Every structure is written in C-alpha cells, then in structure tokens.
Amino acid sequence: MSYPVLRPRRLRLTKAIRDIVAETRVLPSDFIMPVFVKEGGGKEPIEAMPGQYRLPVGDELVRLVGRGLELGVKAVLLFGVVPDAVKDETGSAAYDPNGVVQRAVRLLRREFGEDVVVFTDVCLCGYTRHGHCGLPVEPIKRRGMRGRFIENDETLKLIARIAVSHAEAGADFVAPSGMMDGMVSAIRAALDKEGYSDVGIMSYAVKYCSGFYGPFREAMSSAPRFGDRRSYQMDPRNAYEALKEARLDVEEGADILMVKPALAYLDVIRLVKNYFTEYPLAAYNVSGEYSMVKAAAEKGWIDERRVVMEILTAIKRAGADLIITYHALDAAEWIREGYDPF
Numbered sequence: 001m002s003y004p005v006l007r008p009r010r011l012r013l014t015k016a017i018r019d020i021v022a023e024t025r026v027l028p029s030d031f032i033m034p035v036f037v038k039e040g041g042g043k044e045p046i047e048a049m050p051g052q053y054r055l056p057v058g059d060e061l062v063r064l065v066g067r068g069l070e071l072g073v074k075a076v077l078l079f080g081v082v083p084d085a086v087k088d089e090t091g092s093a094a095y096d097p098n099g100v101v102q103r104a105v106r107l108l109r110r111e112f113g114e115d116v117v118v119f120t121d122v123c124l125c126g127y128t129r130h131g132h133c134g135l136p137v138e139p140i141k142r143r144g145m146r147g148r149f150i151e152n153d154e155t156l157k158l159i160a161r162i163a164v165s166h167a168e169a170g171a172d173f174v175a176p177s178g179m180m181d182g183m184v185s186a187i188r189a190a191l192d193k194e195g196y197s198d199v200g201i202m203s204y205a206v207k208y209c210s211g212f213y214g215p216f217r218e219a220m221s222s223a224p225r226f227g228d229r230r231s232y233q234m235d236p237r238n239a240y241e242a243l244k245e246a247r248l249d250v251e252e253g254a255d256i257l258m259v260k261p262a263l264a265y266l267d268v269i270r271l272v273k274n275y276f277t278e279y280p281l282a283a284y285n286v287s288g289e290y291s292m293v294k295a296a297a298e299k300g301w302i303d304e305r306r307v308v309m310e311i312l313t314a315i316k317r318a319g320a321d322l323i324i325t326y327h328a329l330d331a332a333e334w335i336r337e338g339y340d341p342f
C-alpha cells in the first residue's frame with residue numbers, strides 16, 4: 001500500500017502566496033483603545049502597565065486620541081480615575097455631570113466630532129471606597145453568609161444613572177462592566193426614557209473573575225477592599241454559561257457583546273461568536289495580558305512586535321470583531337510602517 005504525499009506546504013512557500021490565502025487580517029479599525037482619564041495634574045505612568053498613563057482631561061488626551069485617529073484607530077474606551085478622597089459608598093463621582101469621564105467625552109466630542117467612537121466604562125468599582133461593582137449590604141444571615149453581600153437591584157439604579165450621564169455628555173456607547181443581573185435592560189430603559197435611544201450598549205456580557213485584571217486595579221486603585229468579585233463575575237471553569245449571559249444581554253438590548261479576558265478564553269470567544277453570529281463581538285485583551293508581554297519583552301525574552309501581532313491575530317481568528325487592547329496604538333503604528341510577522 002502506498003500513501004500519496006499531499007502538500008499543504010505549497011500554500012506556504014512564499015510570502016505573497018501566504019498573504020493571498022491568509023484567513024485573518026488585523027486592521028487598526030478593529031481596535032478599541034482603552035484610556036485612563038483623571039482630574040487635573042500631570043500625566044502619570046502606570047507602573048504595572050509600561051507605556052500606559054493616567055491622563056488629565058486636556059491636550060495630551062487630545063493628542064493621544066488624535067494620533068490614534070491618524071493611524072485608523074477610531075474608537076476609545078474611557079475609564080475615570082478619581083482620588084480616594086472623592087470616593088464614597090455609592091460612587092457618586094461616577095454620575096457627576098462634571099465628572100472626569102463626562103468632561104473627557106465632551107472634550108473629545110468638541111475636538112473630533114463624529115470621527116471618534118467614544119465608549120465609556122460604566123461601573124462603581126473605581127468610584128467607591130469599598131471597590132466593589134455593586135452596593136455592599138448586610139450578609140444574608142439565613143444562608144449562613146459571613147461577608148457582606150453585593151446587592152443587585154439598587155445597584156442597577158446607580159448604573160443607569162451613570163450611563164445616562166455619559167450619554168448626556170455625548171458618548172456613542174456605554175459599556176457596563178459590573179456583571180450585575182439586568183444591567184443592560186436597566187440602562188436601555190433609562191437611556192430611552194431620557195431621550196438617548198441613539199446611544200448604544202456594549203455589554204461586558206461574558207466577564208470572568210480573573211487574576212489578569214491585577215495591573216488595571218493598580219491603575220484605577222479599584223481593587224475590592226474586602227472579599228472578592230466571585231459572586232458576580234463568572235467562574236473561569238464555565239464556557240456554556242457564557243451563552244446564557246450573552247443571550248440575556250441580547251434579549252435586554254445589548255448592541256455589542258464582549259468576552260473578557262481574551263487570551264485564556266479564546267474558546268469562549270469562538271463559542272459566543274458561533275451562537276450570536278449576527279452581533280458584533282468585542283474581546284478585551286486585558287491589563288495582565290498586556291503586562292505579561294511587556295515584562296517578557298523588557299527582559300529580552302520575546303520579540304514584542306511579533307508576539308503582539310500574533311496575539312491580536314489569534315483573538316480575531318477566534319471570532320472577535322473588535323479588540324479592546326492597550327497595544328492598539330503601537331500595533332497601529334507597526335501596521336502603518338508595514339510590519340508584518342507572517
């Protein structure tokens with residue numbers, strides 16, 4: 001018996017051949033660039049995220065977003081950083097009409113009009129003293145619970161209020177990240193009621209309770225001061241549960257779905273894309289994923305550009321239409337320069 005030699009290598013022989021048969025292409029317009037904005041003062045480097053800064057609402061922010069637009073990065077995701085002294089139990093700084101995110105949105109709108117797509121993160125954790133994404137209340141004693149319980153339905157009212165204030169400032173999409181049940185319908189109802197039916201929702205529909213958020217929590221000083229987020233963020237052991245979370249958010253009116261983190265959850269990205277093909281899917285290449293690459297590159301252990309392009313390609317190949325990534329500007333620069341590791 002003789003076996004034929006079939007030759008897939010023919011399609012890999014030259015760069016030009018590989019390029020014409022490539023299934024996945026990463027473009028700057030796939031990226032959403034996360035930006036940390038803060039009240040006044042100077043720009044502050046974020047130690048655990050080399051190359052990322054907390055920027056005051058001002059010229060540097062305009063320059064950064066402007067550079068992105070020149071390179072084809074059309075979207076930003078804003079996170080507000082406030083001093084501990086401003087934090088309270090309910091996160092009231094988050095819905096202050098003159099809060100840091102609201103002012104940043106207005107500034108970007110004034111500078112770039114409709115050319116920029118502005119997403120805003122909607123959550124309590126960066127604005128509350130306790131650092132949770134919902135309101136802590138007494139433990140449910142009847143269940144033998146010891147630590148405080150993160151309440152759901154009162155939290156929704158606050159989340160809706162934050163979202164409306166971002167819409168009022170001119171956001172295109174609000175992005176609730178707190179994993180509260182019903183957050184999308186609460187926001188949709190509030191936006192519609194206040195006359196913002198044009199403002200969309202990108203839901204952090206499938207958000208896992210992950211160790212990869214460590215550097216972000218340093219950037220925002222938003223780590224929970226007691227307990228953890230396991231009672232609201234998803235268990236990393238579950239994949240099919242992602243379909244439930246995605247379906248509920250679709251039914252509640254989400255326009256764009258998200259899976260987060262990205263790299264350890266490529267299977268989940270694929271699963272959600274296969275079941276909810278008609279909804280744009282974003283994947284969040286989170287802080288810890290970014291910092292691991294940066295740390296290894298600083299030590300000279302990996303080729304940063306090559307690894308970053310491979311990671312972004314993998315996330316897109318897995319089914320993401322949009323990639324929220326701290327590498328956005330660098331990757332867009334490399335693409336502009338014609339860098340291509342494949």
Ligand code: PBG
Nearest residue numbers: 123177178212213216286287288
């Ligand atoms: C807040 C929020 C988190 C991130 C985005 N929004 C962290 C968390 O849940 O603690 C993480 C982003 C990142 O790690 O890059 N709800």
